[in-house]
Amino acid sequence: MLRVEGLHAWYGEATVLRDVALTVAPGEVVTLVGRNGAGKSTLLRAVMGLHPGQRGTVSFDGRDLGSLPAHRRARLGLGWVPDDRGAYASLTVTENLTLPPAVGPAPWSLDKVYETFPVLHERRNSAATQLSGGEQQMLALARVLRMGARLLLCDEPTEGLAPLLVTRVADILRQVRDQGTAVLLVEQNLRFATGVADRHHLLAEGRVVETLRNDEVREREGELLTYLGI
Amino acid sequence: MSAFLQHTFDGLVSGAFLALLALGLSVIFGMLRVVNFAHGAFYMLGAVGTYLLLTEFGIPFWWALLVVPLALGAFGMAVERTLVHPLARLDPLYNFLLTFGLTLVLQDLVKLRYGTTSSPYGTPSALTGTVDFGLFDFPAYRVFVLSFAVVACVAVWWLLGHTRVGMLVRAATERPELTRALGIDVGRWVTPVFGFGIALAGVAGVLAAPMRAVNPLMGADLVIVVFAVVVIGGLGSIFGSVAAGFGIGLVQAWGESYLDQWPIVAQTSVFVIMAAVLLWRPAGLFGREEAPA
Numbered sequence: 001m002l003r004v005e006g007l008h009a010w011y012g013e014a015t016v017l018r019d020v021a022l023t024v025a026p027g028e029v030v031t032l033v034g035r036n037g038a039g040k041s042t043l044l045r046a047v048m049g050l051h052p053g054q055r056g057t058v059s060f061d062g063r064d065l066g067s068l069p070a071h072r073r074a075r076l077g078l079g080w081v082p083d084d085r086g087a088y089a090s091l092t093v094t095e096n097l098t099l100p101p102a103v104g105p106a107p108w109s110l111d112k113v114y115e116t117f118p119v120l121h122e123r124r125n126s127a128a129t130q131l132s133g134g135e136q137q138m139l140a141l142a143r144v145l146r147m148g149a150r151l152l153l154c155d156e157p158t159e160g161l162a163p164l165l166v167t168r169v170a171d172i173l174r175q176v177r178d179q180g181t182a183v184l185l186v187e188q189n190l191r192f193a194t195g196v197a198d199r200h201h202l203l204a205e206g207r208v209v210e211t212l213r214n215d216e217v218r219e220r221e222g223e224l225l226t227y228l229g230i
Numbered sequence: 231m232s233a234f235l236q237h238t239f240d241g242l243v244s245g246a247f248l249a250l251l252a253l254g255l256s257v258i259f260g261m262l263r264v265v266n267f268a269h270g271a272f273y274m275l276g277a278v279g280t281y282l283l284l285t286e287f288g289i290p291f292w293w294a295l296l297v298v299p300l301a302l303g304a305f306g307m308a309v310e311r312t313l314v315h316p317l318a319r320l321d322p323l324y325n326f327l328l329t330f331g332l333t334l335v336l337q338d339l340v341k342l343r344y345g346t347t348s349s350p351y352g353t354p355s356a357l358t359g360t361v362d363f364g365l366f367d368f369p370a371y372r373v374f375v376l377s378f379a380v381v382a383c384v385a386v387w388w389l390l391g392h393t394r395v396g397m398l399v400r401a402a403t404e405r406p407e408l409t410r411a412l413g414i415d416v417g418r419w420v421t422p423v424f425g426f427g428i429a430l431a432g433v434a435g436v437l438a439a440p441m442r443a444v445n446p447l448m449g450a451d452l453v454i455v456v457f458a459v460v461v462i463g464g465l466g467s468i469f470g471s472v473a474a475g476f477g478i479g480l481v482q483a484w485g486e487s488y489l490d491q492w493p494i495v496a497q498t499s500v501f502v503i504m505a506a507v508l509l510w511r512p513a514g515l516f517g518r519e520e521a522p523a
Contacts, residue, residue, distance in 0.1 A: 048411050049411075050407060050410075050411055069410065070407070070410040070411045071410045071411070071412075071413050071414055071415045071416070073411075074410075074411055074412055074413030075413045080408075080411045080412070082408060082411075086405070086408045088400070088401055088404050088405060088408075089404060089518060090400040090401070090403070090404050090518075091397060091400060091401060091404075095397050098397075099397060099398070099401055099409070099412060099414070100412035100413045100414065101413050101414075103413055143412070147412070147413065
């Protein structure tokens with residue numbers, strides 16, 4: 001579904017991604033693990049078409065996305081959950097959810113979103129930035145589900161969430177994965193990552209240095225945590 | 231008391247012009263990140279256009295109030311497409327310089343054809359009298375201007391707050407990049423929004439024709455005050471622009487009336503307020519700090 005080949009990205013003189021290659025199949029969850037500054041967020045932005053300095057190939061459903069602008073990529077079915085949660089202060093919670101167009105074959109209805117995230121229903125008329133950090137995180141995830149995106153690009157969706165909510169997000173990701181949605185996930189929480197993902201790419205200095213299966217991550221958890229500085 | 235009410239009313243009327251102009255400037259800035267220096271020139275074109283429609287074609291005020299904003303909106307869209315858009319990728323300073331240059335060109339074109347003397351424009355016959363408010367009378371035309379501007383501001387606020395287009399504009403104003411990543415073609419809305427802001431300047435220009443001297447330079451001084459208004463209200467903030475517009479109108483009117491011994495104080499008060507607001511709240515009274523993306 002998503003294929004990235006020979007992707008390089010840079011900010012001015014500084015190279016952020018070097019020759020990155022990875023694939024995500026429908027119904028597959030793949031994580032990007034790495035220290036801060038390893039290039040994880042830049043990779044998601046590059047796939048979304050938001051990073052100006054990039055070369056290499058990004059294709060979706062066999063179609064080369066080339067220089068397709070971000071809004072066209074979204075309409076093909078890419079859903080971005082940005083690392084800062086992307087809540088609009090000047091839009092209510094409901095408006096935040098209904099802003100993007102439905103892009104996939106199975107967009108969630110607003111009712112389904114509110115059923116799944118009752119807290120968003122309670123706060124539906126509040127400005128989105130008045131929600132707590134965790135609630136904003138929920139909102140960002142709910143928004144791409146409502147779009148019906150077929151590939152979710154989630155940048156640390158569990159950051160700052162209470163353990164109960166982390167479990168909840170894991171349930172939801174497993175649920176959409178089982179329905180054929182692909183997920184590329186930036187994640188530092190290894191327990192969460194191994195609970196939802198199939199494969200893990202370890203990024204260091206802009207390169208994929210290792211690709212690990214769940215059992216390998218569990219086996220080397222201590223070593224990886226030390227490496228990640230968590 | 232009666233004098234105070236008189237000054238207050240006058241302040242609200244001049245505030246109405248500031249609010250309409252600041253509103254357009256603010257909507258344009260929000261969507262394009264372009265500080266449209268030519269806003270005053272478009273206001274002038276609105277007034278000159280109203281005058282020309284009457285003198286050249288015998289088209290009266292009420293038709294001008296409809297035709298001139300539409301025509302200027304279309305002209306604004308053409309300017310955005312041909313001049314502003316090609317510079318959008320560069321430093322915002324380029325578009326500031328462009329609109330500054332455009333101001334000079336538009337002013338001089340009008341000057342070349344009609345000179346710099348002010349032309350009188352009669353008050354529409356339906357609005358020549360005064361309106362009796364009990365304690366005092368106000369000129370009917372000014373009451374109309376104030377009411378019209380308030381209705382226009384409320385209508386714009388409603389459009390932005392309660393329609394899908396309004397929601398897109400708010401989203402794109404606050405976080406353009408994220409909005410694109412959510413599947414919205416922000417670029418498609420840029421030209422109409424620019425035209426809309428210019429049309430609002432046109433409305434202000436039409437309203438100004440019967441009560442202000444119509445001449446090529448009428449927008450030049452006003453636009454400076456409008457900039458101060460927009461900065462005070464918060465660049466990109468719709469409510470802030472309107473509130474600051476009326477507020478500054480009042481401050482100016484009271485200043486001119488009660489500080490007439492110290493005209494310098496009255497004339498500079500707007501900019502002193504602006505400086506104070508900038509020190510206290512750099513994003514303006516109702517502005518938000520720029521979000522990262």
